[in-house]
Amino acid sequence: MKADIHPDYHTIKVQMTNGTVFETRSTWGKEGDTMTLEIDPTSHPAWTGGPQRLQDGGRVAQFNKRFGGLSLKKK
Numbered sequence: 001m002k003a004d005i006h007p008d009y010h011t012i013k014v015q016m017t018n019g020t021v022f023e024t025r026s027t028w029g030k031e032g033d034t035m036t037l038e039i040d041p042t043s044h045p046a047w048t049g050g051p052q053r054l055q056d057g058g059r060v061a062q063f064n065k066r067f068g069g070l071s072l073k074k075k
Helices: 059-067
Strands: 010-015 021-026 034-036
Antiparallel strands (some): 010 021
16 A cells, blocks of 8 residues: 555544434544534435425326326226
């Protein structure tokens, strides 16, 4: 390995949105800094199952609006 090309790898604290704090090692910030998260797995709807934003005007929605009543079933 080449000398003096790698970033400093040190201990930082990470504060979650619910206030819990844990220590990890990272190249972010300086030794002892605290990273405060705005979005994390305890608050983001993708992980919590909360309400999702749906595209009402997307291509599939437009297709279903235009051709939704048609069916391929023979009567």
